[in-house]
Amino acid sequence: MINTAEVWGILETVSDPEIPVLSIVDLGVVREVIATEDKVMVHITPTYSGCPAMNMIEMEIRGALLEKGINNDVKLVLSPAWTTDWMSEKGKQKLKAYGIAPPQDDDISIDTLFGKPDQIECPHCNSKKTELISQFGSTACKALYRCKDCLEPFDYFKCLR
Numbered sequence: 101m102i103n104t105a106e107v108w109g110i111l112e113t114v115s116d117p118e119i120p121v122l123s124i125v126d127l128g129v130v131r132e133v134i135a136t137e138d139k140v141m142v143h144i145t146p147t148y149s150g151c152p153a154m155n156m157i158e159m160e161i162r163g164a165l166l167e168k169g170i171n172n173d174v175k176l177v178l179s180p181a182w183t184t185d186w187m188s189e190k191g192k193q194k195l196k197a198y199g200i201a202p203p204q205d206d207d208i209s210i211d212t213l214f215g216k217p218d219q220i221e222c223p224h225c226n227s228k229k230t231e232l233i234s235q236f237g238s239t240a241c242k243a244l245y246r247c248k249d250c251l252e253p254f255d256y257f258k259c260l261r
């Protein structure tokens with residue numbers, strides 16, 4: 101029987117292709133690890149639908165586990181849909197340290213993003229005086245903001261739920 105704790109440990113070393121500082125475990129992409137006699141089944145849920153990174157993530161998971169001699173299958177689970185709530189606190193801290201404003205809880209909904217987005221905290225100086233520059237940052241999952249205090253542009257990882 102394969103030790104699932106070991107599998108989780110290996111999965112923690114697989115990083116998100118778009119945000120290399122985040123592991124797929126930090127992101128909340130890995131939903132379940134199920135061990136059977138001779139292999140392990142990893143359930144993953146894509147972040148943003150149609151994110152082309154998912155194929156790459158699947159291949160990386162398979163490769164990382166095979167490298168340790170663990171036979172595996174990766175299953176894509178589309179329901180329930182991934183939300184930014186699944187991102188771990190550790191993941192959010194890492195995002196911020198990387199210069200990307202983490203998704204903010206509570207009252208910012210997807211509607212707000214297309215209406216009056218404000219109060220996104222600058223990851224550089226923590227100012228809330230920021231403005232939206234573009235709905236789409238370096239990838240569709242992010243929006244581009246600029247801080248009015250330190251004048252630095254930054255990506256905001258959009259909330260999704």
Ligand SMILES: [Zn+2]
Nearest residue numbers: 222225247250
């Ligand atoms: Zn700032």
